Amino acid sequence: MKAATLRTFQTVHTWTGLIAGFALFIAFYAGALTVFHADIAAWQNPPWRSEGDADVSLATLIERLVADHPQTKDDFGIVLPSDASHAAYAYWQEDNQTRFATYSNMASPSDDEGHAGSLADFIYALHDSLGLPVVGMYLMGIVSLLYGLALLSGVVIHLPRLLGDLFALRAGHNLKRLWQDAHNAIGVVSLPFHIIFAVTGALLCLFTLLFAALNGLAFNGKLYEAYAQAINTAPPRTSSHIAAAMLPPDELIDRARQAAKGGNVSSFEPDYLHYMHYGDRHAVIEVRGLSQHTLGTYGTVALSAVDGSVLAMHVGSTHTINGISNSAMYALHFGSFGGRIVQWLYFALGLAGAFLFYSGNLLWIESRRKRRHIDQPRRTRVMARATIGVCIGTCLGISGAFAVTWIAGYLGVDAAWPQRVACYGLFLGACAYACIRPIPRAAVELLLATAVLTVGVAFADLICNADMLIRDPSPQHHSVLGVDLTALCLGLVFMAFARAAARRARRGDPHSVWALASTS
């Protein structure tokens, strides 16, 4: 490739990386935590501190739904809880809007799926839309596209030296070389993982817009119909208008599980029910479940809700090509296909991804460093402040959300607003702090604050729950323990980063934005 073309791609890589990098850092850090969505939910509501409605049976929830909203009988869904301390909720379409309700708020359903006050849902919202409704989602879609472009241009510029430099990590006097090697090695080794995120991330965020554009442009307005057909798994059945008694939902779930396991998957954990023509002789229930060790993770078994006979099955290898592609897209994005090992792998790769964007910014600053001047150029100082404020501010804000959720749980108050105020407040506070404080001091102090907050919450939770963690026999206590121990480890990592930054500020090359000499 010509040198001029390589230079163009270098510029494309730098600028797409810088523009998208900040949002991607937030998406990757929050995304790495979102891998353990169910465990964070269990941490907030352990078995000894259950959510309201957690003890309401599925049959009671459905009876209340069809009694209060009889028009939903033809088509409604039930989202099953991730564990016994959480509540199931119903959802249906009304006036072109989706409504959600648990048992006790059936009279006043909400139009927001996220559980108010759920920490796991809040972190997920930060991951997919920075917590900003609608606009945030589209913004992250555009960021995903830029991310794809940064990946592609990064591979093009790195291609000539790809194999030779892959395992090189040249630690020495040339700090830029070390950062460059670390950035390249992580980028290349985790490339398949990053391609998955760029593609599925863009698709999940921009789906509605893309769909509308493709429909008009290339599918003569027939895309919606073709898509509905492609993902449809329910057998076609019309209402008979003859009433019939329904089998209890728990029995139908058991039958679906048996049918799926009798097929070709090793596990099938139901997470969602879809009823059609409830109370009718032709009533159908679709049970959706999560299977492991297959790319077709989400599968469905359709049964007659009257006698429990299996009407259709789309599980594991019985998926169609469309079905398995759709299912694989979610499985690969959320890392839900291979149990705990894959979850930990996704967690590690997610944090490594956040590091990739952080190190990219450091590289940009390092390559513009003036080697003989104590005063560094204004643009590198601005970039250093922005990198510290946004990246460490994100970690601090999320640890803050954990802290207030923990306090709200103990005081018995709703955590929804405190979470937002703590997270955004600490984030904005960190950004402001990074703007006014000398750069090396801001980096060390913000890292220390994050370390102290993260370790503090984990420590407090461990001490307060110690007797329950020993006595409680349910598997959720592993989740609580896991979240606390992971937070302790992360806190220690932040502490180590703070020490390293402090050492760099005192003893490193004084001709740098990171040195105390440049600011004193």
Next chain:
Amino acid sequence: MIARYLAGVLLGFPLAAWLLRLMLATLPHRGAEWLIPALILFIPLWIALIAAAFAFRNAARAWVAFGCANAAAFALTQWIG
């Protein structure tokens, strides 16, 4: 830079859409069984076209080449119906 980027974003989008439509049309049942993989493939195809626009020596060449490719792809989709 920006002009080439815009050529990739604005002309790469319809080009990727029509290329996928043509690909689906060559499959049995007009590709009904491959619709979701095709929709997933749209994103990398679009990104690759945006990147390809930067390989042109200048923006004018990128706009002309992408314009011609769009016209050809559109004509083909109309022809196959």
